[in-house]
Amino acid sequence: MSDLRTKAEHTAAIQRDRRVAVVVNTRSRRGRRHYFEVIEQLHESGYEPLAELSVYNPKRLRELLDTALATGPDLLIVGGGDGTLSSAVRHVAHRDVALGVLPLGTTNNFARSLGLPLDLSGAIRVFSTGKVADIDLGMADDRPFANLASFGVSVEVAGKVKPWLKRLLGRPAYPLTALTILPGHRPFRAFITVEGQRHELLTHQLNIANGRFHGGWQVARDISIDNGTLVAYQLGSGKKLRLLGETLIRATTGRWRSLAGGPFVVGREMLLETDPPMAADVDGEVRLRTPIRLRVVPNGVRVMVPDSFEDR
Structure with a gap:
């Protein structure tokens, strides 16, 4: 990841420019119920997302993630369960964009591994008060x-x-x-x-x-x-x-x-x-x-x- 911004530079850009795009899987355990709340809380926190996308058909998830990334965000905010977030991880791997996690699934293993709050307000607050980190990526074959x-x-x-x-x-x-x-x-x-x-x-x-x-x-x-x-x-x-x-x-x-x-x-x-x-x-x-x-x-x-x- 040597061609990317430093983590400090990336964190500063997110907090200064607030260039974010949002994708929420509304088929996840809490996604449908909280989609509009997600958008409202982001606006209240000072974000004007470059894209606000809801996923009703899981087969379109990858397409909508690509659509969101095409807007050029510093932070791709994704809401859903572990399967949704795993797809998002594959999209942002080795790229100069950070993944913002909204834990809206059943077990929320990925969010727990990152030490994220599991409540919506707490998870959104991390986008303004947290930092960019580089974590490991597993590979099973390719x-x-x-x-x-x-x-x-x-x-x-x-x-x-x-x-x-x-x-x-x-x-x-x-x-x-x-x-x-x-x-x-x-x-x-x-x-x-x-x-x-x-x-x-x-x-x-x-x-x-x-x-x-x-x-x-x-x-x-x-x-x-x-x-x-x-x-x-x-x-x-x-x-x-x-x-x-x-x-x-x-x-x-x-x-x-x-x-x-x-x-x-x-x-x-x-x-x-x-x-x-x-x-x-x-x-x-x-x-x-x-x-x-x-x-x-x-x-x-x-x-x-x-x-x-x-x-x-």
Whole structure:
């Protein structure tokens, strides 16, 4: 990102010129309800957006992101869930534009990893009081991702969780849906090769994280979206009851050990093989199958974060 403005210059430009464009996914959990509130609060905060776009048809999301970027903003403000924000990350990666995040989804993993307020007013306030930071970008083969690649039960859960249940319950909709799938789910064997060392495990669920959160709960106390590494970890083992127990513990307490003490494999690049070959959920999109090579691109994306965010 050496051809870009410095982070300080970029922050100053956003706060001085207020050149922003806005895209809100009105199909997200809170997008439809809050779209006009988003626009109103931005105007009240002194912004006159170069574009104000709502996404009613998810198939047009990429087109509308391109339309917004064509106006030449310093800050692209995007409202939606993690899938929407992952698409936005791919659009702004390695470009001289920062991403402003409005967390309007169910789990809001990406926003949580950035330390953003989850309320609308607080998130908008960050655009005026925060700073530009460079965070890591994950790559699954040639597909960028912001937060997580997952394998196993969660891939089926993502395809079967009911939209009305997400709207009603929020985050608990995912573990509840998992309970209906787990009895018939078969474990798989995974092989993770990192720096020449091959790790083998039998599990129902494997995650490889770039961000700090999964399902709205923190993966580990000391994980970061800005430390230049990916973290692989399983939930449970090959035993369904153990997976169920760990899922319920996380859902009720959100507790995880540190990277040093937990069941984690950490590295800048990983080769994942599974038996049998499996589909991958990459930030909410199921398009890849194992074997997959995953790596991290340090400082691959510019985002607007609270001033308290530790930018390495």
